[in-house]
Amino acid sequence: MQDALRQFKANIFQALAHPTRIAIVEALRDGELPAGVIIERLGVEQANASQHLAVLKAKQIVAHRKEGNQVFYSVRDPLLIEVLDILRRYFQAHLTESMAMLTEMKQSESVVNGGKNE
Amino acid sequence: MQDALRQFKANIFQALAHPTRIAIVEALRDGELPAGVIIERLGVEQANASQHLAVLKAKQIVAHRKEGNQVFYSVRDPLLIEVLDILRRYFQAHLTESMAMLTEMKQSESVVNGGKNE
DNA sequence: TTCGTATATTCGATAAATCGAATATACGAA
DNA sequence: TTCGTATATTCGATTTATCGAATATACGAA
Structure with missing residues (x-):
């Protein structure tokens, strides 16, 4: 179970x-x-x-x-919205690392999409 | 952003x-x-x-x-534990559908593992 | 019925995730 | 240094996810 x-x-x-x-x-x-x-x-x-x-x-x-x-x-179920909100807080709490993580992720695709951030 | x-x-x-x-x-x-x-x-x-x-x-x-x-x-970050707890509540709230979903999922592998539920 | 709009499904190609087996690395003890 | 234990990484095979293009379905209006 x-x-x-x-x-x-x-x-x-x-x-x-x-x-x-x-x-x-x-x-x-x-x-x-x-x-x-x-x-x-x-x-x-x-x-x-x-x-x-x-x-x-x-x-x-x-x-x-x-x-x-x-x-x-x-x-x-609005519970799921709540989960998304918690993750927003999580994102903000770890903003520095989050950004580092994202830029690192972006790098692998930056050549593909030309770096544009719609 | x-x-x-x-x-x-x-x-x-x-x-x-x-x-x-x-x-x-x-x-x-x-x-x-x-x-x-x-x-x-x-x-x-x-x-x-x-x-x-x-x-x-x-x-x-x-x-x-x-x-x-x-x-x-x-x-x-304990925030993630919180997320897991929310999903437990979500699971309980939708218990009937959840079980239906799970059994449906299990069916596709029941032949494989012989139906055992460790 | 025929047409047009809204939405869903199928198809084939590509990318990503997952696994066990084998191997590698790190480190403390002898 | 050599050995043993703890953990990580690589490899190759298999499965699953993702996408756009093409096609299919559902339904209201004419």
Whole structure:
């Protein structure tokens, strides 16, 4: 059972282990939104967003509801928003190291995206 | 900057997105432990544990300190323990769905491990 | 039914994670 | 120095994640 709980936690973490999916959850912080709006806000490919939404759906992070032509998404539990907020504090608390870590991460891709920070 | 923060969060999540690494962090909940004890408690391969520890180290989740022959690990910030606790509450709150999700996950590997739940 | 819009799924290629086995390193004791 | 213990790293194989392009589905309006 302890095992199951850890497996469950790992699943949640994995569901959130992508910047785009985090952006989606954050976009839904103040309530539900149709997929189209999410896509527009994030500025990603439609298919890509849909794939990420599918991941969040499969891991039960978001709920969805159809209304006519569109699909509205919402975060299933505000507890997850709370987790994101805790990590924001974590980020700030360790700001110096965080930045170091990020720049180090960026270096490996800086050649790829030309260093732009949209 | 909003981007950097999300990238940072995704990194933390990814670092924790594995049952073994969660088990490691939980083992360190009450203070530092030498690698050997961690390995013993988790019952995993030495090399495997060391690899997971390396991930946690790279993502700044744990700190390490050498003392003679052994290396002591500790969680860098109790905030992360808090996150794990929130997820435990999340698990309990959605117990029914959680179990459904887990059994569904188990099914795909039940043939492999013979259904045993150590 | 046909069309247009909103969203989802499939496909194939590439990158990243994971594992055990083997090997390497660090360090204290003899 | 040599040995034994504790821990880390490398290697090669396998699985999983990620992406854009293309295609499919759902549904309201005409």
